[in-house]
Amino acid sequence: MAGFLEFDDITKAFGSLRAVDCVSLSIRKGEFFSLLGPSGCGKTTLLRMLAGFEQPDKGRVILDGQDITDIPPNRRKVNTIFQSYALFPHLNVRENIAFGLRVAKRPRKEVDAEVDRMLALIQMEEHAEKKPSLISGGQKQRVAIARALINKPRVLLLDEPLAALDLKLRQRMLIELDLIHDEVGITFLYVTHDQGEAMSLSDRIAVMNNGRIEQIGTPAEIYEMPRSSFVAAFIGDTNFFEGQVAELIDTEYSRLTIDGFPDVVCFNDRKMNTGNLVYVSIRPEKFRISREQPQGGGRVNQVRGVVEDVIYLGAQTKYWVRVQQYLIAVNQQHSRFLLDQKPITWKDEVWVSWFADDGFMLDRYSETDEQLIQLPPEEVGDDPGQEPQADEA
């Protein structure tokens, strides 16, 4: 079934660089859809092709059944919120918001009524006569939203709209954006490099890298079931282990060998065969860490290691545990009063365990993705250069 907004096999190159490479994407009506990826991944280029500022070299852009690829930006029923807001500095807030309707030559009375309604929506009535240079960043942001929404676009495009705001303001605008989306009910296409923004706002996310889409899914799908090592490393933190499928236990689980580990059981949703080389990715918060050996079981894996680094964060603690050649990142949530237990600290020998369902196997893997993983800070702990002696369990 064709979606409300379709990118059909889009390619766009700048010189020898393929900014967008054979991207197809289907977005539903009313959806809050995010394009997420590092800078230079092609997400902004894709957005600009929808807005009409760039022409694809190949492929079509289809909005509500109509091919808009060759329509100029001013005749597309989409509006953009620019990263720099791009408010007109020589016009005041009211005139900025009215711009779209003025250009469309709508009757003055109607324009005034619409602008008043928008000013009320963004709660900027008392600033209506001010020039953009006199209002704050958050207010500029709201004016930019009102100015785009007044044209009743079919799709609202947001190009890193919160990047220029400080953290507190960003969190507030995040909530406001969500409320506005619920209120106006139009389709939002949101471009960001900030996974937090994308995760908290979106119905669905497309993760992009090097001009290609790595994965499309809901925030939970993308976090819990990443399809590639890039997605696993870019969204949240993870640990990668190199292994080989040793045995298919049943239709769902496989036994893996990982160098330096006892055999590990892992959920096998990708139907990997015996002998396949795989990469296992496990999120830091899926691990349990304890001094005593935990209760084993068919679906629980456990390894023994030495704590190399500890960062106490209040609600949780981050540990880096050395197991052979791997430095495993573990996040432990403190659901109970911490000081009653004797907290785990540097040099402690610990058990790290996880459920078979919490690991996922990836066949594609790129070394560079490991650089996205958060490493322990240097110069913490005593003598970080020393190799801890990990005992064989």
Add this chain to the structure above:
Amino acid sequence: MKRSRIPLYTTCLVLLFFYLPIAVLVINSFNASKFGGGWGGFSLRWYRELIDQREIWHALRNTLVIAFSATALSVVLGTSAAFALHRFTGRLQRLHYTLIYTPLVVPDILMGMSLLLFFVALSAQLSLLTIFLAHVTFCISYVAMVVLARLQDFDFSIVEAAQDLGANWWTAAWRVLLPMLAPGIGAGALLAFTLSIDDFVISFFVAGPGSTTLPIRIYSMIKHGSPPLINALSVLLLVITFVLVWFSQKLTEEKIK
């Protein structure tokens, strides 16, 4: 702690150096004595005589006609040149830039001579038209440089925003681009206007009979020995200049508010 007075004295000296000659000129314009050597009493005689000098007023008219028309044409051409320089990139653009930039550094006397030779080669009659063309040639460069500087730190996403909101290219240019570039274009125009009004060297070469401009007129008056009249004329020009400066400052102040 007592602050050093040296900066104050330096400032006073510099200002004195700037404005003392002008003050002497203003005082002398009210001097009844013809030879400016001593004070012959307060008089408005030179101003009265100035009004009867038809040749001066004719020269002033010529100067203003040329200044206004040369400014108008060079603003249009110079702004277009700035856009062309900013918008397109290519190997020839560097040459283009150099060609536009060169008239700023070429000595006036060279410009004047080459223009004269050029007009003679075309066997064009030297007239107001030749002065006008000469002025346009060097004013274009100034306007282009000033507007280009403005364009270089212009955020073009604002024009994209206008198009995104439904404006076609011309509407966007008219309602957004032009108002935002107006200060730059205005500054370029003012510069062109002042340069045209007081240009002597180039005008001297390409002026023909009956197309005397004010600077040339003043020069020949000094030659024929009527300095008191020139004093009076200079004071009038001074007053006009101050009014213009005050006016332009007023304009920029309102921009800031």
